[in-house]
Amino acid sequence: MRLTVLGGCGAWPGAGQACSGYLVESDGFRVLIDPGYATLPRLLESTAAEEIDAVLVSHGHPDHCADLNPLLRARALGDEPPPALPVYAPAGALDAVLLLDKPRMLAGSFVPHDLVASRTLEIGPFRLDTWALPHHVPNAGLRLSSGGKTLAYTGDTGPADALVDLAKDADLLLAEATYPEHVPQEDAPYLSSALGAGRTAAAAGAARLLLTHLWPGTPPEPALAAAARSYSGELAVASAGVTVRL
Known part of the structure; x- marks a missing residue:
């Protein structure tokens, strides 16, 4: 299994950067996780x-x-449109982005599937397990396994006991870390820190930790230092072009 980071900015993409976006590959099967702002040009490289x-x-x-x-426009409007793309998301999560076009523009380009917490799916060579995690809107923690390797991804989340289950013995934990140490009170139930991500990775026994969704313009050093206070494994910050082989 291989993970390629397309972007790791939270909220909006910094200059020359992209928001959350991750390409995961196994046995020639490609899964795109979270195609956030500015990720498509990175992908098409x-x-x-x-x-x-x-x-x-x-x-x-x-x-x-x-x-x-x-992404759907590029598939639907090409000279030889490919088969409809399976798209998995919490119910209603994609309503706004799909309304950017009239239905006929993207007709036949995708097949929607609802992500339901605690349900296991088989997607190509991957097993997908999901957890409902706290955020301002419904958020699914994702655990992808293939070939004996496991990637756990938090999406955006506040503190939750389920995070340790999500990341249990994962080869890589990709964890939201918007703030280095202290999450502002109004966001504390809905967002995480690098300090908290380190604690989760340590408690779960994750082999590696990749911090993502840092606030645009935030230097990586404070986040890395905060996570390292409780996590002693391999540690890095997600930025465009970073590739991890599990």
């Missing part, structure tokens, strides 16, 4: 739109799903 086999969206905020629209 290495992978054609029609080569994506499935899309997973953790939640409906545009920094996690806005570039689904141009």
